Amino acid sequence: MESDRNLANVGRKTKVSGQNLQHFISNSPWSGRSVIETIQEEIKVHPAFQQSILVLDESAEEKAGPESAGAGRQHNGRLGKIEMSQVGVFLSLVTPAVNTWIDGELYIPMHWFEEGQAEKRRAIGIPKDRMFQKKPELGWQMIQRAQARGIPFQAVVMDDLYGRNAALRQQLDEGQIEYYGDVPVDTKVYLTKPEVVYPLTKQGKPAKNPKIVGAKAYQVQELRREPTLTWQTIRLRPNECGYLEAKFACCRVWVVYGTQIRQEWLLIRQDAVQITYVLSNAPENTPLETMAWRKTHRYLIGRSNQDAKGELGWDEFQTRKFLAWEHQLAMTLLAAWFIAETRLDWMERFAQDPALLAKYEVDVFPQLSVGNVRELLRAAMPLPQLSPHEAAQLVATHLVNRTRSRKSRLKKANGKAAVLK
Numbered sequence: 290m291e292s293d294r295n296l297a298n299v300g301r302k303t304k305v306s307g308q309n310l311q312h313f314i315s316n317s318p319w320s321g322r323s324v325i326e327t328i329q330e331e332i333k334v335h336p337a338f339q340q341s342i343l344v345l346d347e348s349a350e351e352k353a354g355p356e357s358a359g360a361g362r363q364h365n366g367r368l369g370k371i372e373m374s375q376v377g378v379f380l381s382l383v384t385p386a387v388n389t390w391i392d393g394e395l396y397i398p399m400h401w402f403e404e405g406q407a408e409k410r411r412a413i414g415i416p417k418d419r420m421f422q423k424k425p426e427l428g429w430q431m432i433q434r435a436q437a438r439g440i441p442f443q444a445v446v447m448d449d450l451y452g453r454n455a456a457l458r459q460q461l462d463e464g465q466i467e468y469y470g471d472v473p474v475d476t477k478v479y480l481t482k483p484e485v486v487y488p489l490t491k492q493g494k495p496a497k498n499p500k501i502v503g504a505k506a507y508q509v510q511e512l513r514r515e516p517t518l519t520w521q522t523i524r525l526r527p528n529e530c531g532y533l534e535a536k537f538a539c540c541r542v543w544v545v546y547g548t549q550i551r552q553e554w555l556l557i558r559q560d561a562v563q564i565t566y567v568l569s570n571a572p573e574n575t576p577l578e579t580m581a582w583r584k585t586h587r588y589l590i591g592r593s594n595q596d597a598k599g600e601l602g603w604d605e606f607q608t609r610k611f612l613a614w615e616h617q618l619a620m621t622l623l624a625a626w627f628i629a630e631t632r633l634d635w636m637e638r639f640a641q642d643p644a645l646l647a648k649y650e651v652d653v654f655p656q657l658s659v660g661n662v663r664e665l666l667r668a669a670m671p672l673p674q675l676s677p678h679e680a681a682q683l684v685a686t687h688l689v690n691r692t693r694s695r696k697s698r699l700k701k702a703n704g705k706a707a708v709l710k
Contacts (some may be wrong), residue, residue, distance in 0.1 A: 290672075294602035301683055302672050308445055308691075314617060315610045319617035326438065328626050329391055333440050337387060337633050342586040343435060343442040344381045345428045345451050348594045349395070349519055358413045358611040377618070378427045380435060381584045381593040382442065386636065386656070388593050389629040392434065393618045394427040395611065414611040425454040432466065444571070445489070446587045449473055451665070452568065459546050462570045469569045469584040474510040476566065478542035478555060481505075485548045507567040512540065512647040513557055520558050520559075523581045535560040537581045542567065556580050596628070597621055600659035610625040631665075632657050 290302060296314065300307035329607050332338055349365040365374040380392040401410060403422045422430070428451055435442065444467040451457055452470025461468045483504035487495035512518070518538040525533045536559040543552050556567040558581070567584055598604040601624045606617050641654050676685065 290602070292605075294605045295607050297687075304673055304675075311608070314620075317609050317616075319616070321612075321615040324619040325392060325622055328622055329438055331630075332382060332389070332391060332626065333438065335630075335633070337384060338382055339441050341382050341384045341442050342583055343432065343440070343445045344383055344587055344593075345378070345432070345445060345447040346381070346587070346594065347376055347378045347424060347450070348598070348603075349376045350598075350606070355397060356413075357609045358415065358614050359395045359401065361398040361400060363398055375614075376424075377614075378424050378431070379594070380428075380431050382440065383390075387629045387632055389625045390593050390597060390622050391440065392431045393622075394431060395614050396424055396427060397421065415610070425451050429457055429460050432461070433464075436464070436466070436658065443467065444469060444583045446584060447471065448587060453692070455546050458568065458570070459549075467569070467571050467583075469567050469571075469580070469587075471587075472509060472566050472568050473507045474566060476568070477506045478509055478512070478544055478568075479504040479506060480512075480540075480542060482543050482550060482552070483545065485545065485550065492566060501545055504543065509555060509557075510564075512542075512555060513559075515540065518557075521577055523578055525582065525585045531562040533585075535581075535585075537577055539577055539580060541573070542568075554565075554580065555689070556584060558584065570647070593625070596659050597625060601625065623675075628659055628662055630639040631662050 290299070296310040297307045299305070300310050349372075351365065352360040352375050355361055355373065357375055360373060360375045362371055363374055363376060364370075365372045365376075376396040378394050378396055379390055381388055382391045383389075397415065397419065399421050400406065401415065416709065417555065428447070431531050432445060445461060446469045448606075449471040451477065452468075453472050454470075458468060458470055481504045483501045483506075485499045486502055487497075487499050490496050518540060520536050520538045522534055522536050525535060539554050539556045540554045541552055545551055551570075552573075554567075554569040554571055554575070556569055558565040558567070564635075569580060569584070571580055573585075603617070603621050606614075608614075608617070620653070635657050646652060646654070
């Protein structure tokens, strides 16, 4: 199916009761987490992922109302504005050859945890032990899970929502995890080591709040014009237009984390569209080409998000309960892993013919797309065709369900009217 992939339409296409599918996704007690862990067990031993990058990002979906788990008026990055949305935080494992979601957590806004929302949380199935967590906290929780399960990754890459979070960067560093975090242009850094002191108050006692002294603070955007920077044009990967190239430079800077001072890399990327500033705790001897290559993997979670929405039906998810979100996540990860594994198998079985490359005057052919895999599935597993009798039964069932829904709404409306009287 290419569109309208809600449970009712999936049921019609596969001759499975829509009510059965609804129960399977929203109420059935099977463990979505167990499915995800099984997928991760397969991924972590696959040779294609032994030199991979872990990418942290989020994805927002529009919702018609506030009744779905975690829904609320919040920033929707795709729309670029505050809108009624449901937001998930996701981890993608990426390599130059393949990328796939490996984990996710539903972000639940703070207002859901107010005392007056207890009955709503119970009805939607929010776990009793679930507390409010910010998106970077959810991200760190998933990164810890990936590390504990032995998922092989060389570094974590994240956009500025997560990269600017000093607590998350500090947690990653303490966990000995290399990171590349985009930061805003006004992020403060130092070219020489500063000091953190507690100045004396008028009473002669140390102040409660520390002060940073001994070095000049710079906004990262100011350092782009530093004459000591050496810029290098680096070819990153093939794309539809030929190759993606960008200019990179880096320098060592000092960053203050509360009362701790740490030296790390400031990596600057400049291309035709924008300039990006990145803080990284990569080892001091890391080559610029390595840092540029690892940082650029963040683009590929956009591809994962796009596949999940446009190809795998994630954005057509219409159920309300928290368990349904977790189940849908597990099914989406399973589909994404099937696509990734199919691509990897295709690349292994069908080597790129040098004669064909020469004929088309290119050095690499495109990968299988999700649409390509769908066409192969259509041939191997065609959807059933309905007979006239089966189509009539489906129409009758649909009309009966609409009638029951209207009856239920009228009953609720009459009950409210009686209470008001």
